[in-house]
Amino acid sequence: MILKERSTPIKITYLEALLRRLPYDHLKRSRIEEDLFKRRAGYRGEKALDQFLINHPLTDDFLILNDLRLSNGKQYFQIDSLLINNQFALILETKNIYGTLFFDxxxxxxxxxxxxxxxGFPNPLVQARRQQHQLANWLNHHLKLSLPIQFLIVITSPSTVLKTNKHSPIYDRVTHLYNLEDxxxxxxxxxxxxxxxQKELQKLNKRLNKNHIPEGFQVLQYYDIKETEILRGVYCLKCxxxxxxxxxxxxxxxxxxHKNKNAHREAIDDYFSLIHPSITNREFRNFLMLSDPQTATRLLSSLNLSSSGSNKGKIYFRK
Known part of the structure; x- marks a missing residue:
């Protein structure tokens, strides 16, 4: 099994940074908190799926890629988990939703x-079929490869009740995580x-990873929040x-x-997440509310960031 490890989604990281830097009475705070709650629940579901895939011998022969994001030339499409072996490919779309789900x-x-x-939610079967079609087109266009592609909707909460119309196709396409092995x-x-x-499978793995395009997220633009609304300073993890x-x-x-030698590291991460992927000494001082340029230079140098320019024109870039 080759497993591409799933990292914390960029949108969760950015929303956490945004909530640290918004006033508590901000009008959009409740909406952002709700979005973060939903994304964290989805991520927990994806991690539960990862544990299943790691612990079941059935998946040993599969190449497994998580959060794969490809371009079809006009737009991007992203797959929660993609399993590929010598015979077929399988798209797994995870849903961590509690309660009773009725697939209408x-x-x-x-x-x-x-x-x-x-x-009401969009039907995940529609999304998975679209991913199936887009992936088939991508494989044909880039590799002239025609590989059978299947998909499953995986419900990761074991207490969720599933219902649907009579004679529905969801019986073959939707499953609880505990039934996924079957x-x-x-x-x-x-x-x-x-x-x-096996050689072609390895080649496909390299090609998919090479063409994977990490997702960007302009969080302030998405919520229509001005840079001037973002609070400056250095965050205390204790209070x-x-x-x-x-x-x-x-x-x-x-x-x-409370004392913390490295508190500036989280502050600059917040700046890179919310404001811009590069920073100058002046911008660093302004955001962290520092007055001494030399202190700012020492702190920036300690972060081992890539940079360009020199003296007052020096710019530091996010890793």
Whole structure:
């Protein structure tokens, strides 16, 4: 098994940074908190799937890629988890949604019932079929490869109740995580013809990784928040306030007296996530509320960032 490890999604990292830097009474704060809650739940579901894939011998013969993002020439498409062996490819779309899920085939939507309230979601079957079609086109265009592609919707919460219309196709396409092993085995039994040699499978792995395009996210633009609305300063991890000042070679919180030599590292990460992927000494001082240019230079140098220019014109870049 070749597993491309799943990292924390960039949108979660950026939303966490944004909430650290927004006033508590900001009008858009509740919306951002709700978005972060949903994305964290989705990420927990994806990590649960990863544990299944790691611990089951059935997946040993598969190449496994997580969060694969490719371009079809006009737009990007992203796949939660892609499994490929010598016989076929399998797209796994994870959903970590609690309550009762009703897959409405008549109106092509997913309805979640929880605490006597109903919420509508786009039908994940539509999304997975689109990914199936886009991946097939990508493989044909880039590698002249025609490989059978299947897909499954994986519900990672074991307590979620699944319902649908009679004679619905979801029985073959939607499964709880604890039933995934049986579903994969059924698909493997139906795809016994070898399409790829082991060498070709390795070549495909390299080509997919080479063409993977990490997702960008302009978080302030997405929520229509101005840079001037972002709070400056250095964050204290103990009392959760932007209340640290530089004293005697370290950062000291003026609220709880907590000390942290490296608190500037999180501050500059916040700047790179929210403002811009490069920074000057002046911008660094302004964001961290530092007054001494020489202190700023020492701190920036300690971060081992790539840079260009010199003296006042020096610019530091995010790794």
């Amino acid at each position: 085939q008549e109106f092509n939507q997913l309805i979640r019932t929880s605490s006597d309230s109903e919420t 579903k994969i085995q059924q698909l493997a039994d139906n795809h016994l013809k070898q399409i790829l040699s 959760n306030r932007l209340s640290m000042v530089r004293k005697h070679g370290t950062w000291v919180c003026i609220q709880c007296s």
